[in-house]
Amino acid sequence: xxxxxxxxxxxxxxxxxxxxxLALVRDFNFNxxxxxxxxxxxxxxxxxxxxxxxxxxxxxxxETFDKFFYFDRYYTMRWxxxxxxxxxxxxVNNARIDEPFGRLxxxxxxxxxxxxxxxxxxxxRYHHDGTxxxxxxxxxxxxxxxxxxxxxxxAKYDWIAASLLARNLGNTVLNGQTRNxxxxxxxxxxxxxxxxxxxxxxENPTAxxxxxxxxxTATKGKKPKDPNAxxxxxxxxxxxxxxATSLKRVGIQYTEDMGTLLPGYLDSTQALGMNFRSSSPxxxxxxxxxxxxxxxxxLGSRGLLTRDSLFNQLIQQRYNQKLxxxxxxxPIRDLNIDITLDKTFDNTIKKKLVINPNKLKEHK
Numbered sequence: 001x002x003x004x005x006x007x008x009x010x011x012x013x014x015x016x017x018x019x020x021x022l023a024l025v026r027d028f029n030f031n032x033x034x035x036x037x038x039x040x041x042x043x044x045x046x047x048x049x050x051x052x053x054x055x056x057x058x059x060x061x062x063e064t065f066d067k068f069f070y071f072d073r074y075y076t077m078r079w080x081x082x083x084x085x086x087x088x089x090x091x092v093n094n095a096r097i098d099e100p101f102g103r104l105x106x107x108x109x110x111x112x113x114x115x116x117x118x119x120x121x122x123x124x125r126y127h128h129d130g131t132x133x134x135x136x137x138x139x140x141x142x143x144x145x146x147x148x149x150x151x152x153x154x155a156k157y158d159w160i161a162a163s164l165l166a167r168n169l170g171n172t173v174l175n176g177q178t179r180n181x182x183x184x185x186x187x188x189x190x191x192x193x194x195x196x197x198x199x200x201x202x203e204n205p206t207a208x209x210x211x212x213x214x215x216x217t218a219t220k221g222k223k224p225k226d227p228n229a230x231x232x233x234x235x236x237x238x239x240x241x242x243x244a245t246s247l248k249r250v251g252i253q254y255t256e257d258m259g260t261l262l263p264g265y266l267d268s269t270q271a272l273g274m275n276f277r278s279s280s281p282x283x284x285x286x287x288x289x290x291x292x293x294x295x296x297x298x299l300g301s302r303g304l305l306t307r308d309s310l311f312n313q314l315i316q317q318r319y320n321q322k323l324x325x326x327x328x329x330x331p332i333r334d335l336n337i338d339i340t341l342d343k344t345f346d347n348t349i350k351k352k353l354v355i356n357p358n359k360l361k362e363h364k
Contacts, residue, residue, distance in 0.1 A: 065101075258319045
């Protein structure tokens, strides 16, 4: 389902003024039609092998089978809520249709496969990621139209099923979130707002002969001066003003990326990677919230984390911070200086949660 994007502007017809100071209100818009895509892949393979018994032809060796039945679903949604606010969501559900051993040579076996298929199969992995991005309407404000500021939030979530041979060790869930803000500042555009600075950067000032002729004509005809004419700046002030305004562009990007790996999770998944009957692991967790010690202890006290003595995996939490700064300086004509500064910070915490019937302890 991909309808044509149509942004409704309810205030555009009410505000007749073309003033740039009213652009922020006049251009208010929204779109109520998202684009949605659904896709399902069903793949089944069946193979059988029976080796020949060359030593005793009367005894048949048992038949072996190589078969699997996959049912994968893909979900995509993009919603331009406004021209500045966008929501993207993608999800993948990998499932397996469990079959009885051997050939499907009985009604009971066929009914079992049909029932599992109609249920959507047994989920082996679920993943989704969503991004909400927003561009601040600084271009609608005359005193800030030389800036561009964008912010985004991305949430990721995965649920990975345990092996059928070790279901008591629990499933694995992991989530993450990324917060990003980007700013671009075009100082060249800012300088052009000043009539004096436009004169500083005017590459074709009026020639002396043209100036004299224009002055004589204006004097004889008594014509007023052109209010839009740029001031004439002599060489020395022009040089120092160009030096003072040599900063042309600045870009700033700040990113925080964090995530949690939680093994030994015993609950199942229904939709959005959650079990809505138990409300676990929680809507905020699948939306990227980073749990603290109290949240993990709460899951353990509810019996949602394995207590198997053979379980030895660690809970992992990571945090990454990055700040990037770029600048372009042009102190004199044809001399460009690019400056890049980067700062990063990484931190990883690993801990083991030991759950006892009467006492809950956390060992780092």
